[in-house]
Amino acid sequence: MPATPDHGSKAGVSPQPAACRIALGFDFGRIRIGVAVGEAITGLARPLRILTTRQQRPDWDAIARLIAEWQPDWLVVGVPRHADDSASATTTAALRFVRQLQERFPLPIATIDERLSSWEAEQRGYQANPGRRRQNDAALDARAAAVILESWFNQQRSLASWATPNS
Numbered sequence: 001m002p003a004t005p006d007h008g009s010k011a012g013v014s015p016q017p018a019a020c021r022i023a024l025g026f027d028f029g030r031i032r033i034g035v036a037v038g039e040a041i042t043g044l045a046r047p048l049r050i051l052t053t054r055q056q057r058p059d060w061d062a063i064a065r066l067i068a069e070w071q072p073d074w075l076v077v078g079v080p081r082h083a084d085d086s087a088s089a090t091t092t093a094a095l096r097f098v099r100q101l102q103e104r105f106p107l108p109i110a111t112i113d114e115r116l117s118s119w120e121a122e123q124r125g126y127q128a129n130p131g132r133r134r135q136n137d138a139a140l141d142a143r144a145a146a147v148i149l150e151s152w153f154n155q156q157r158s159l160a161s162w163a164t165p166n167s
Contacts, residue, residue, distance in 0.1 A: 022037065022038070022070055023075065024066060024067065024072045024074075024076070025076045025077075025078070025148045026076070029090075032052055033053065033058060033059075033141070035049050035066060036146035038146070043153040043154060044153075045147075050141055050142050051063065058097060063104075063105075074107065074110060075108070075109045076111070076148060077097060077098050077101070078094070079113065079114060080113075095111075098111055112148060112155065
């Protein structure tokens with residue numbers, strides 16, 4: 001999945017995420033929200049859980065519990081876009097989710113383009129279990145959140161290497 005920032009969000013990608021140790025990643029959906037946790041040092045993330053929405057609204061209590069439990073330094077939300085980079089109804093809903101996170105939790109929030117995260121998560125599942133057919137959609141959402149988070153870690157490393165002059 002290309003690790004490109006979502007240019008349509010105010011949250012965007014911060015140029016200074018150096019203090020990030022733990023991050024929670026979100027694969028936003030109107031029915032389910034996949035959540036992953038990752039470590040900046042390793043750049044790796046793992047699926048954590050699926051949060052079901054209530055009448056297409058996030059379960060804010062469950063999100064608050066995850067934030068209290070994991071005490072992340074950053075929240076990272078995947079924002080879907082069409083192949084031509086145009087917004088969709090889900091893009092608008094994901095950006096609303098980002099704004100609501102900002103209002104509720106005093107943490108830095110980054111967004112990243114996630115248009116291929118579910119596909120990559122499914123491919124990883126096939127590689128891990130070659131004999132398996134299609135995966136459970138809910139499990140796929142949590143795996144996609146891990147892909148989103150790892151893409152963001154990779155992007156941050158890339159930005160840091162560009163900002164650091166060669167010695």
